[in-house]
Amino acid sequence: MLLTVAAYMPLLAQHNNMHDKKPTAPGKRVEYDLYIDHLMVNYTGKEKMGMAINGGIPWPVLHFNEGDTAIIRVHNKLKNEETSIHWHGLLLPNEEDGVPYLTTAPIKAGQTHTFEFPLIQTGTYWYHSHTMLQEQSGIYGSIVIHPRGWNESASMKEHVIMLSDWTDENPHEVLRNLKRGLDYYAIRKNSVQSWGEALAKGYLKDRAKTEWMRMPAMDVSDVYYNRFLINGKSDHIFTDAKPGDSLRLRIINGSASSYHWVQYAGGKMKLVAADGIAVQPVEVDKILVAIAETYDIEIKIPDGGMAYEFRATAQDISGYASLYFGNGMKMNAPLLPKLDYFAMMREMNNMGNMADMDMSNMKGMKMEGAHQGHDMGNMKIEDMNMKSDPSMKDMPRDTSMMNMAMDTTSMKEMNMDTMNMQDTAMSNMDMSKMDMGDQSEVTLTYDMLRSPTPTVLNDQLPIREIKLSLTGNMIRYVWSFDNKTLSQSDKIVIRKGENVRMILVNNTMMRHPLHLHGHFFRFLNAQGEYSPMKHTFDIAPMETVTIEFYANEEKDWFFHCHILYHMMAGMARVVSYENSSPNTQVTAKDQKKVFKEDRALYLWGQTKIASDAVFGFANIVGNKGILGSTYRVNYKSKYEFQPDYQRFLDKRQFLSAFIGADIRNTFQVTEDGKQVNRKVGVIGVRYLLPMFVLSEFRVDHRGEVRFQLSRNDMPITKRLRLSLVGNSDWEYNIDFDYNIAKRFYIHASYDSDYKYGAGLTVLW
Numbered sequence: 001m002l003l004t005v006a007a008y009m010p011l012l013a014q015h016n017n018m019h020d021k022k023p024t025a026p027g028k029r030v031e032y033d034l035y036i037d038h039l040m041v042n043y044t045g046k047e048k049m050g051m052a053i054n055g056g057i058p059w060p061v062l063h064f065n066e067g068d069t070a071i072i073r074v075h076n077k078l079k080n081e082e083t084s085i086h087w088h089g090l091l092l093p094n095e096e097d098g099v100p101y102l103t104t105a106p107i108k109a110g111q112t113h114t115f116e117f118p119l120i121q122t123g124t125y126w127y128h129s130h131t132m133l134q135e136q137s138g139i140y141g142s143i144v145i146h147p148r149g150w151n152e153s154a155s156m157k158e159h160v161i162m163l164s165d166w167t168d169e170n171p172h173e174v175l176r177n178l179k180r181g182l183d184y185y186a187i188r189k190n191s192v193q194s195w196g197e198a199l200a201k202g203y204l205k206d207r208a209k210t211e212w213m214r215m216p217a218m219d220v221s222d223v224y225y226n227r228f229l230i231n232g233k234s235d236h237i238f239t240d241a242k243p244g245d246s247l248r249l250r251i252i253n254g255s256a257s258s259y260h261w262v263q264y265a266g267g268k269m270k271l272v273a274a275d276g277i278a279v280q281p282v283e284v285d286k287i288l289v290a291i292a293e294t295y296d297i298e299i300k301i302p303d304g305g306m307a308y309e310f311r312a313t314a315q316d317i318s319g320y321a322s323l324y325f326g327n328g329m330k331m332n333a334p335l336l337p338k339l340d341y342f343a344m345m346r347e348m349n350n351m352g353n354m355a356d357m358d359m360s361n362m363k364g365m366k367m368e369g370a371h372q373g374h375d376m377g378n379m380k381i382e383d384m385n386m387k388s389d390p391s392m393k394d395m396p397r398d399t400s401m402m403n404m405a406m407d408t409t410s411m412k413e414m415n416m417d418t419m420n421m422q423d424t425a426m427s428n429m430d431m432s433k434m435d436m437g438d439q440s441e442v443t444l445t446y447d448m449l450r451s452p453t454p455t456v457l458n459d460q461l462p463i464r465e466i467k468l469s470l471t472g473n474m475i476r477y478v479w480s481f482d483n484k485t486l487s488q489s490d491k492i493v494i495r496k497g498e499n500v501r502m503i504l505v506n507n508t509m510m511r512h513p514l515h516l517h518g519h520f521f522r523f524l525n526a527q528g529e530y531s532p533m534k535h536t537f538d539i540a541p542m543e544t545v546t547i548e549f550y551a552n553e554e555k556d557w558f559f560h561c562h563i564l565y566h567m568m569a570g571m572a573r574v575v576s577y578e579n580s581s582p583n584t585q586v587t588a589k590d591q592k593k594v595f596k597e598d599r600a601l602y603l604w605g606q607t608k609i610a611s612d613a614v615f616g617f618a619n620i621v622g623n624k625g626i627l628g629s630t631y632r633v634n635y636k637s638k639y640e641f642q643p644d645y646q647r648f649l650d651k652r653q654f655l656s657a658f659i660g661a662d663i664r665n666t667f668q669v670t671e672d673g674k675q676v677n678r679k680v681g682v683i684g685v686r687y688l689l690p691m692f693v694l695s696e697f698r699v700d701h702r703g704e705v706r707f708q709l710s711r712n713d714m715p716i717t718k719r720l721r722l723s724l725v726g727n728s729d730w731e732y733n734i735d736f737d738y739n740i741a742k743r744f745y746i747h748a749s750y751d752s753d754y755k756y757g758a759g760l761t762v763l764w
């Protein structure tokens with residue numbers, strides 16, 4: 001029997017009333033105490049400091065029934081650090097939403113904050129810290145709200161499946177590494193896409209084209225993770241699952257920045273709810289769960305007497321977590337093929353052509369099934385009037401962006417090879433489930449999500465249309481909407497009683513899981529009137545998505561990318577109901593703090609300790625400018641410093657102006673052959689040319705001009721980097737760096753002034 005969650009209609013009807021009257025249903029008061037503290041964890045063989053709720057990552061489920069009142073006391077046991085808890089997907093009064101400084105007072109160290117709100121919905125939800133990067137450290141857990149009068153013994157057995165990612169690095173270091181463009185993550189994930197590999201694999205032209213367009217190497221995720229986890233473990237087994245059992249799995253993606261493919265080795269997964277709300281059941285083999293989404297599925301334990309794997313694989317296929325149901329020999333889910341980054345690069349190049357097109361010309365062009373199955377096969381290539389790779393047309397229907405390069409035949413072979421079983425076990429298995437050859441694999445797409453009841457809005461109400469483009473500067477790791485980070489933006493003002501339609505266009509080359517707090521919205525898809533209700537949705541590169549909702553709230557609600565590092569880098573907005581009563585927990589002054597979050601400054605640099613000199617740079621970097629200096633000191637008391645402040649001028653941040661100085665005591669020879677010190681003030685402009693060639697034109701206070709071209713860190717192989725500089729003073733430098741560890745490179749160079757040198761490069 002289906003444990004259906006409430007259809008959205010009663011849910012919204014109740015929601016409409018929630019501020020008018022207290023629920024009168026005889027619900028229970030359900031109390032929880034959550035203690036947030038530091039916790040030593042060991043996922044990789046190394047002790048690392050994480051954060052946890054009640055001593056566990058994740059903290060087990062908060063259970064409620066619809067109609068209950070939640071009373072949750074959050075105790076901050078952290079040392080000198082604020083915290084917060086946001087209840088993701090719950091409809092609740094604004095002050096209970098838990099976004100510090102926006103809706104809810106931050107919970108200071110040593111303090112306790114009590115949340116109290118009625119549960120007016122059912123389904124699978126979760127909660128997490130909304131303070132800085134604490135979620136990555138372990139502050140997240142799940143919420144299950146059963147229907148009124150739910151009877152556990154009379155219902156299908158269920159398990160909550162919390163997916164997450166773990167890094168041994170301090171999350172603040174992760175963000176700084178992303179900002180500085182550290183190569184390490186790409187090297188670990190094997191996603192460098194070097195010129196050498198491009199040449200060897202026949203993608204030289206594509207590589208050149210990417211660099212010509214000043215696009216960084218293709219990737220589907222930013223961070224290298226040490227572990228992926230299901231309920232806090234990378235591998236475990238539920239032995240109490242018996243052959244013939246049916247189970248409901250409540251899947252939550254609580255990762256900080258990993259989408260997960262989920263698969264089940266024991267047959268089809270029957271999808272019954274998305275984001276907590278029931279959908280028309282569909283049977284699928286693969287679901288890409290975006291960050292912060294939830295999906296409820298039903299699975300059967302086959303009679304084969306084996307332990308059947310439920311697997312969650314990171315979208316970049318850099319790792320997976322396993323959970324087995326049952327006893328006996330392990331039956332594994334099919335291994336997903338590694339990504340072919342060069343093939344993806346070729347696709348992206350084609351889409352990049354579109355990115356340069358005026359978006360207004362693209363009306364009517366729809367990339368169907370863009371979520372999960374970025375169904376390139378469905379694209380009307382001819383209509384788009386663009387150059388495209390003819391092979392795109394040949395791609396199978398459920399081929400998605402991330403695995404478009406895989407060959408389906410070899411995939412089937414691979415499935416069979418990786419079943420991880422002995423021949424004798426074959427007879428025990430349900431062969432109908434194994435017959436991959438005849439059965440096409442079904443990957444969930446958003447177009448398959450159908451609400452059981454119509455979700456159309458009242459068409460008599462005024463409509464407010466809001467258009468937002470998703471934008472980002474991948475080189476500088478600044479993420480934004482309409483090229484403005486949260487700190488550079490104003491609130492999006494809406495009015496209670498109107499229908500809000502948001503049209504989102506993803507102009508970046510990455511997927512983003514967008515989440516609107518405190519609301520469910522219709523996600524417009526192929527189901528028309530029956531479009532599903534969601535609180536979080538994925539948007540693929542170059543895709544356009546429309547969501548709409550009846551504005552029945554008040555005050556301010558956060559709308560942001562749920563990739564934690566994108567949110568922190570600026571991809572967020574505040575949706576604000578005009579003429580609201582004041583928030584009782586935060587002031588307008590408090591809210592300024594929210595708007596400052598992406599304005600953090602980062603310090604980083606590079607030091608080369610070489611036989612000829614010690615040199616490098618140090619920078620303090622913000623969203624719009626860089627204060628920094630290059631330096632070079634040799635062992636004969638020669639030195640040079642070139643400090644400057646550089647301010648970006650255009651929205652793509654290719655153009656900048658700078659003011660600074662050039663101070664040196666060396667190598668400037670006058671006509672009579674004497675060396676002179678040069679101490680000059682300089683101003684100039686820099687412009688990033690195609691192929692990532694940085695041009696610089698400067699003039700010093702004596703009126704002397706200099707023109708310089710440089711190309712830094714060109715990947716020759718996975719680990720070898722080439723940097724070139726030359727200028728009109730006939731100074732030049734050729735520099736090789738070979739990566740040997742996260743922040744260390746072996747370095748060799750030839751400089752027109754310092755000649756040959758070799759040594760060690762340290763990134764810091």
Ligand SMILES: [Cu+2]
Pocket residue numbers: 479511512513561562563566567571
């Ligand atoms: Cu994002």
